[in-house]
Amino acid sequence: MNIRSAIENTISISQFNRGLAGKIFDEVKRHGAKVVMKNNSPECVLISPEEYIHLLDEVSDARLLTVATQRMSTFNPSAVISQEQVDQEFGFSPSDFEETDDIEFE
Numbered sequence: 001m002n003i004r005s006a007i008e009n010t011i012s013i014s015q016f017n018r019g020l021a022g023k024i025f026d027e028v029k030r031h032g033a034k035v036v037m038k039n040n041s042p043e044c045v046l047i048s049p050e051e052y053i054h055l056l057d058e059v060s061d062a063r064l065l066t067v068a069t070q071r072m073s074t075f076n077p078s079a080v081i082s083q084e085q086v087d088q089e090f091g092f093s094p095s096d097f098e099e100t101d102d103i104e105f106e
Contacts, residue, residue: 013038 011024011034024046028034033047047055087093 009033010035010037010042012036013043 009032013036015021015024016036024034028046029048033045033051035045036043
């Protein structure tokens with residue numbers, strides 16, 4: 001991050017106290033995150049709700065990838081059983097699955 005970017009993306013808490021919150025929120029929506037400074041220290045980061053949701057989705061995806069990677073590291077192809085074996089073990093028949101087109105398994 002260069003100095004220009006740091007200056008453009010930081011705002012003082014006093015700007016909120018002067019009634020400029022609406023303007024600041026518009027800038028966040030148009031140009032991205034802003035760091036709010038209080039007593040010359042970063043106090044918080046303002047981001048749009050859309051960006052917040054995007055960040056939460058990214059964190060969730062990263063966590064799922066970690067779990068999947070861990071599971072794949074212990075995957076044993078010889079221990080895999082077929083759908084037919086599961087059906088037989090639990091007593092399912094093809095008619096039990098006829099109305100499941102709308103169900104999505106992950």
